[in-house]
Amino acid sequence: RLVHALATSDKTVQKEEPVPAQKVFPEDYQRLSIQPLYKDSEVSYHSNDRSYKEIKYFSNNIMMLHNLNDKYVFVVDLENEDPVQNGWAIACEKDHITDEKNCVISKFDLMIVKNSKYGIGLTVSKELSKLNYYKYHYIRIDKNQPFKTKDMFWGQSALNIIQQMQRGSVAYTRFYDWSDSYEETLSLYGLSAAYQIMNIMYARL
Numbered sequence: 001r002l003v004h005a006l007a008t009s010d011k012t013v014q015k016e017e018p019v020p021a022q023k024v025f026p027e028d029y030q031r032l033s034i035q036p037l038y039k040d041s042e043v044s045y046h047s048n049d050r051s052y053k054e055i056k057y058f059s060n061n062i063m064m065l066h067n068l069n070d071k072y073v074f075v076v077d078l079e080n081e082d083p084v085q086n087g088w089a090i091a092c093e094k095d096h097i098t099d100e101k102n103c104v105i106s107k108f109d110l111m112i113v114k115n116s117k118y119g120i121g122l123t124v125s126k127e128l129s130k131l132n133y134y135k136y137h138y139i140r141i142d143k144n145q146p147f148k149t150k151d152m153f154w155g156q157s158a159l160n161i162i163q164q165m166q167r168g169s170v171a172y173t174r175f176y177d178w179s180d181s182y183e184e185t186l187s188l189y190g191l192s193a194a195y196q197i198m199n200i201m202y203a204r205l
Contacts, residue, residue, distance in 0.1 A: 019047050034068045037200050043068070062190045064197060071201070075194040077187065086187065088194035094205040101205040103198045105191075108184050110139075110173060112162060112195070113152075114202050122158040124173040125182070137175040141168040141188070166192045 021044035029036065029043070034052050036043050041056035041064075054066035061078040076087035092103040101116040106126065113121040124137050131137065133150050140146035141164040147153065153161055165171060171186045 021046050021053075024052065035204070036068065037064075037066055037073075037197060041066075058190075058193045060189065062193050064193065066197075073194075073197055073201070075190045075197065077189045080187070080189075088190050090194055090198050090201065092198070092201040092205055101202060103202045103205075105194050105198050107186055109175070109182070110171065110184070110186060112158075112198070114198060119155055120158045120162070122153040122161055124184075125175045125177075127177065128152070130177040132176040132178050135176040138173065140172045141165055142170055144168070146172075162195065166195065 024032065024034070024043040024045055026039075032052070034043070036054045038054070038056050041054045043052060043054050045052055050069075052068040054064070054068055056064040056066075058064070063076050063078055063083075065074045065076070067073070071092060073090040074084060074087050075090065076083035080086045087107070089106050090103070092101070094101050099116075101114075103114045105112040109125045109127075111123050111126055113123070115121065122139075124139050125131055131151075136148040136150055138146050138148050139153075139161060141161070144164055147157065147161055149157070152158075165188050168188050171184075171188055173182075173184045173186070175182055
């Protein structure tokens with residue numbers, strides 16, 4: 001994509017070709033202090049933002065984009081009209097004081113959590129503090145029986161939902177705050193890859 005710059009002298013627009021990304025070879029990973037998630041992925045250096053990015057292609061046109069600088073990952077469906085907006089975001093961190101490990105997969109308001117203290121959890125809303133705890137909140141995978149909770153799903157309940165999500169195509173959610181109700185419909189394509197990636201990232205924390 002061309003970069004447009006407005007010239008200060010004659011007000012004309014100049015076009016500059018972006019510097020192409022440079023391929024990084026596995027034998028250089030240790031020297032560069034980078035640790036890709038997969039051995040068969042492609043890693044490149046981008047001089048425009050001085051970042052290293054890892055790309056891996058999965059089956060069914062699912063792609064992982066991993067920013068090795070900030071440990072942030074996107075999993076996208078390349079056949080989707082807006083793959084980034086409708087993709088899965090993954091982030092992990094380890095507390096420097098308590099060593100507590102935490103990973104999150106998110107898409108729209110839905111979040112899957114893996115925490116060294118609390119285990120596996122799932123919530124249909126990121127705004128947990130705003131949820132109406134007097135009402136049930138729901139998630140349904142395809143035409144299966146819906147799950148409900150007044151808080152988050154934890155433990156085996158969360159795992160049961162995630163297993164259905166990995167086999168399913170669409171998730172439907174409904175949740176309530178103190179003033180309104182909300183519903184979302186989420187494509188589940190790429191979730192299995194995202195969940196696998198989260199577990200790899202968690203193990204490395």
